[in-house]
Amino acid sequence: MIPTIRDHRSVRNFETGRTIPEELVERLLEAAVRASTVGNMQLYSIVITPAGSPVFGELSPCHFNQPAATGAGLLATFCADVHRFSQWCRQRGAEPGYDNLQWFVNGAIDALLASQNFSLEAEANGLGICYLGTTTYNAADIVRILRLPRGVVPVTTVAVGYPAEPLPGLTDRLPLEAVVHRETYRDYAPEEIDRLWAAREASDETARLLAENDLPNLARIFTERRYTTVDNLHFSQAYLDVLRAQGLFEFELKEPSEK
Amino acid sequence: MIPTIRDHRSVRNFETGRTIPEELVERLLEAAVRASTVGNMQLYSIVITPAGSPVFGELSPCHFNQPAATGAGLLATFCADVHRFSQWCRQRGAEPGYDNLQWFVNGAIDALLASQNFSLEAEANGLGICYLGTTTYNAADIVRILRLPRGVVPVTTVAVGYPAEPLPGLTDRLPLEAVVHRETYRDYAPEEIDRLWAAREASDETARLLAENDLPNLARIFTERRYTTVDNLHFSQAYLDVLRAQGLFEFELKEPSEK
Numbered sequence: 001m002i003p004t005i006r007d008h009r010s011v012r013n014f015e016t017g018r019t020i021p022e023e024l025v026e027r028l029l030e031a032a033v034r035a036s037t038v039g040n041m042q043l044y045s046i047v048i049t050p051a052g053s054p055v056f057g058e059l060s061p062c063h064f065n066q067p068a069a070t071g072a073g074l075l076a077t078f079c080a081d082v083h084r085f086s087q088w089c090r091q092r093g094a095e096p097g098y099d100n101l102q103w104f105v106n107g108a109i110d111a112l113l114a115s116q117n118f119s120l121e122a123e124a125n126g127l128g129i130c131y132l133g134t135t136t137y138n139a140a141d142i143v144r145i146l147r148l149p150r151g152v153v154p155v156t157t158v159a160v161g162y163p164a165e166p167l168p169g170l171t172d173r174l175p176l177e178a179v180v181h182r183e184t185y186r187d188y189a190p191e192e193i194d195r196l197w198a199a200r201e202a203s204d205e206t207a208r209l210l211a212e213n214d215l216p217n218l219a220r221i222f223t224e225r226r227y228t229t230v231d232n233l234h235f236s237q238a239y240l241d242v243l244r245a246q247g248l249f250e251f252e253l254k255e256p257s258e259k
Numbered sequence: 260m261i262p263t264i265r266d267h268r269s270v271r272n273f274e275t276g277r278t279i280p281e282e283l284v285e286r287l288l289e290a291a292v293r294a295s296t297v298g299n300m301q302l303y304s305i306v307i308t309p310a311g312s313p314v315f316g317e318l319s320p321c322h323f324n325q326p327a328a329t330g331a332g333l334l335a336t337f338c339a340d341v342h343r344f345s346q347w348c349r350q351r352g353a354e355p356g357y358d359n360l361q362w363f364v365n366g367a368i369d370a371l372l373a374s375q376n377f378s379l380e381a382e383a384n385g386l387g388i389c390y391l392g393t394t395t396y397n398a399a400d401i402v403r404i405l406r407l408p409r410g411v412v413p414v415t416t417v418a419v420g421y422p423a424e425p426l427p428g429l430t431d432r433l434p435l436e437a438v439v440h441r442e443t444y445r446d447y448a449p450e451e452i453d454r455l456w457a458a459r460e461a462s463d464e465t466a467r468l469l470a471e472n473d474l475p476n477l478a479r480i481f482t483e484r485r486y487t488t489v490d491n492l493h494f495s496q497a498y499l500d501v502l503r504a505q506g507l508f509e510f511e512l513k514e515p516s517e518k
Binding site for chain 1: 486494
């Protein structure tokens, strides 16, 4: 396996104050743009915000001031972007029709494939990375802070820095057969679900979390502590509001009530 | 730069009839699951459909029978999947609240990062790949053919096979500064747009396309031939219908009319 892929772990503790040289940042960006992109339209933008800049400080609360965000050498915000391509079209007398869900998804695909190339290249050069899922929670604030124009929506952020030793271990994963299906999707029998999660549920880490959270099982830590329904609905509505405000949801031909 | 990243090009012509050994498929899948995933929840599934299976033939029209799809050794359909995780929660008496946009986006992020690892590992082992953007156009058919349960939505497909020689050249990209912004987004002046697209617009490939399409510029090939507004709106509505039918858009707290 490609060693960088094999050895990936998310790094959340960085050497503070250590700057990433500009030539290295350029190399990560060059790797990012080699990724596949829908129709070679490059429907994404990458905003690089280095530690120490005022904007970096403004972004931290958007990521709940988690150490991976506050301690990083830079934050790379990957955005779906139909604005640049649409502007080119308009300058050529071509009428762009890209303000809709399909194109948000196209842009998100582009942004995410580029982000993974960027992250792997960072790791291959001795840097550590952490994806910040908070990007889609607080997207409206990020739009404002990064001054994203209509047509541009943040999808993910990669925090990059020099890892503080020691590196964390590899993250455990479900057995491969949990996520892989052959020919068609085969649904899971209850006992298969039990088997797939057995190792994780029996781990020392889970025992520690249960004691810490005073809950009887790991699943309830996810549903009652980490990702509650109230939060999920709130952030879903917030992200939809951002898609609408940024003009990437301008298409509803029919509402559910009309069906 | 990681050589596999540097040398990526989409391959659309494969050696027909050459099977990808199962051990190699396993290696690509092992690479896929090493990618970062939101909260280590692995909110995605990968459906591997090998050439020659009846389902492979059914999938081809979903991808408009393009040679990259019909000639591939296998199709790997990457899906956002909150079904498996929700089922685990329910079996543990935990109430999952994952049937909403935020979780579709989380699952899509997971699926796309995994797909890029999968693709790079394929290329590192002498295979060629092509992402099939058609996945989000004809998602309803793919849901039916792959028997995706509620909670699972296809996001992208990677066609994989042994490249027929000769390999295509690297795809041209816009200059790096087109997609990169420093600190915050800086908008594009009209003359900057002209400059960024100048090389592509002056290329032999563009001259060939203009002659072939009888249109005055490249932008109009995109808006009038490749991605028309009518199609974009149609496929946006179709994908939203799939999100709703698969239970990943069950959250609308307010409709635009109420704002």
